[in-house]
Amino acid sequence: MCEVPQDSPLWQQEWFAGVALVARVRDEAEAVQRARASPYALGASVFSRDTTTAQRLAAQLPAGVVTINDLIVPTADPRLPFGGRGRSGFGVTRGLEGLVEMTVPKVVSVRRGHWRPHYEPEMAGAAPLFASYLCLAHGRGMRERWRAGCDLVRHAWQAARVAGRARPRPPHDEPGTSTGGVRPPRTP
Secondary structure, three states: OOOOOOOOOOOOOOOOOOOOEEOOOOHHHHHHHHHHHHOOOOEEOOOOOHHHHHHHHHHHOOOEEEOOOOOHHHOOOOOOOOOEEEEEOOOOOOHHHHHOOOOOOOOOOOOOOOHHHOOOOOOOHHHHHHHHHHHHOOOOOHHHHHHHHHHHHHHHHHHHHHHHOOOOOOOOOOOOOOOOOOOOOOOO
16 A cells, blocks of 8 residues: 555554555655554565665664565575564564574583582681682772782681681590500691
């Protein structure tokens, strides 16, 4: 249908039949404005002898698929994603994007072994140690990073001393027991 008035309800419907609405516009800006005024944006077509201009115009159209110098044939390619905008559909079908759209990832993780450091209680002094590390890694200048490096060493030393005091030591054998009175070396 040619020269359909802009206020016609025909422009506010989505056509899946063999219907094409054609309108003459003053310039590209009006064409884009009229396209954006529609609540439907499944597809659009741009016809032009200048493909550079057509591509620039296509980039401004809010449609899921824009064909240049064609109507629908490229949208039938199953390798290309296909989906609308606005009231013209939900999501994407076909193509890699369509496959991802219809995929729901699920992760199942099985833990083997017994070591689970993420369940252990926080080490005493861990917060200032971590803050020093962050300043060292992301400080604004060499002076700030140097101070953070010194703080990191100081906090690590303090945390090691606290952890050393908190660690239980194995009991020592008394003289005349299985080790023959020889004390085992102390563990750090």
